[in-house]
Amino acid sequence: MSKIEDALHRPLRDLRISITDRCNFRCRYCMPEEVFGPDYLFLPKDRMLTLPEMERLTRIFVSLGVEKIRITGGEPLLRKDIGEIISLIRHIEGVKDIAVTTNGSLLKQRAKELKEAGLKRITVSLDSLNEERFGAMNGREFPVKGILEGIDAAASEGLKVKVNMVVQKGVNDQDIVPMAAYFKEKGHILRFIEFMDVGNSNGWNLQHVVPSKQIIEIIHQVMPLVPAESNYYGEVASRYYYQGSTDEIGLISSVTQAFCGTCTRARLSAEGHLYTCLFTSAKTDLLGALRSGSSDEELKELITEVWSQRQDRYSELRSELTEAMPKVEMSHIGG
Numbered sequence: 001m002s003k004i005e006d007a008l009h010r011p012l013r014d015l016r017i018s019i020t021d022r023c024n025f026r027c028r029y030c031m032p033e034e035v036f037g038p039d040y041l042f043l044p045k046d047r048m049l050t051l052p053e054m055e056r057l058t059r060i061f062v063s064l065g066v067e068k069i070r071i072t073g074g075e076p077l078l079r080k081d082i083g084e085i086i087s088l089i090r091h092i093e094g095v096k097d098i099a100v101t102t103n104g105s106l107l108k109q110r111a112k113e114l115k116e117a118g119l120k121r122i123t124v125s126l127d128s129l130n131e132e133r134f135g136a137m138n139g140r141e142f143p144v145k146g147i148l149e150g151i152d153a154a155a156s157e158g159l160k161v162k163v164n165m166v167v168q169k170g171v172n173d174q175d176i177v178p179m180a181a182y183f184k185e186k187g188h189i190l191r192f193i194e195f196m197d198v199g200n201s202n203g204w205n206l207q208h209v210v211p212s213k214q215i216i217e218i219i220h221q222v223m224p225l226v227p228a229e230s231n232y233y234g235e236v237a238s239r240y241y242y243q244g245s246t247d248e249i250g251l252i253s254s255v256t257q258a259f260c261g262t263c264t265r266a267r268l269s270a271e272g273h274l275y276t277c278l279f280t281s282a283k284t285d286l287l288g289a290l291r292s293g294s295s296d297e298e299l300k301e302l303i304t305e306v307w308s309q310r311q312d313r314y315s316e317l318r319s320e321l322t323e324a325m326p327k328v329e330m331s332h333i334g335g
């Protein structure tokens with residue numbers, strides 16, 4: 001195996017594979033209905049990676065140092081063959097960890113199948129326990145109960161569950177404590193994610209971000225917290241224990257404490273495009289290369305070339321810019 005590093009000496013260690021661009025939700029911060037409406041053109045099947053293509057590319061990524069795979073989307077549980085995908089990837093030699101991120105809406109029906117395919121852990125996204133707010137946030141009035149039942153089903157199958165909550169000021173920040181209390185009681189790790197300016201359509205504004213520091217303070221007042229050591233190099237979440245217990249929460253502070261310095265993640269879209277950062281529009285068409293007859297060695301060279309030139313650190317640059325913002329404002333008032 002030849003491990004590779006990018007231009008900022010970050011190894012390639014994780015691969016996120018989006019297995020569909022479709023979703024049954026229309027979360028306002030991700031796929032707002034106005035943009036992803038009935039006329040939106042999703043990828044046709046023939047432009048998406050087939051299972052053998054996905055397996056082949058994953059094998060090549062693993063030969064370059066990837067150890068962890070995350071299956072995501074769109075909504076990955078919309079794919080009927082997700083069990084097959086998990087099983088295929090899990091059996092690739094060198095894959096040490098595979099996880100799925102889902103909105104949980106189909107988890108109740110499919111938890112058993114995922115477990116049988118060999119999945120051990122799953123991340124479920126849930127932004128509120130309040131019906132009205134959650135219904136508005138998911139854009140489809142999908143009930144909270146449906147997600148909670150999915151989480152329970154996954155846990156009773158023996159899957160390790162983590163829950164992701166994107167926090168938006170004035171939208172669901174009043175749900176921080178109820179979510180923390182509920183998932184502490186359930187024994188699942190809850191991770192708070194700062195609302196990010198991904199894509200071009202979610203109306204992002206720094207004013208809508210609740211900084212992780214503030215989230216910790218809010219919880220700490222009700223349920224005291226103590227900081228935990230990080231588990232491994234490149235861990236994105238900073239972790240806290242509830243005082244006197246081993247129950248923990250995580251915070252993913254992409255906006256206020258960027259972690260680009262240890263970002264080891266490559267992303268493969270459903271149509272087989274490689275992205276080296278969540279915020280870049282630059283892509284490399286691996287499926288095109290593969291379908292036009294490139295050998296494994298050629299694909300390996302192509303990925304190595306892209307990765308070794310990688311300099312992305314969008315969130316760090318954004319932090320610098322956002323930190324500069326108040327100064328800009330000050331100049332407006334003559335400072």
Ligand code: SAM
Pocket residue numbers: 023029030072073074075076101102103104123124125164165166193194195196197198202
């Ligand atoms: N549909 C699945 C789900 O919702 O879990 C998987 C795909 S979704 C794009 C992956 C994660 O990205 C989810 O946890 C979601 O909450 C998060 N996400 C989407 N848009 C975001 C944004 N603007 N800021 C922060 N997190 C976001």
Ligand code: SF4
Pocket residue numbers: 023024025026027030031073074075103125
């Ligand atoms: Fe769908 Fe997940 Fe995006 Fe929500 S966050 S619209 S569930 S892909």
Ligand code: SF4
Pocket residue numbers: 259260261263265276277278279312313314315316
């Ligand atoms: Fe990685 Fe890009 Fe996010 Fe920085 S902004 S952590 S480089 S994905």
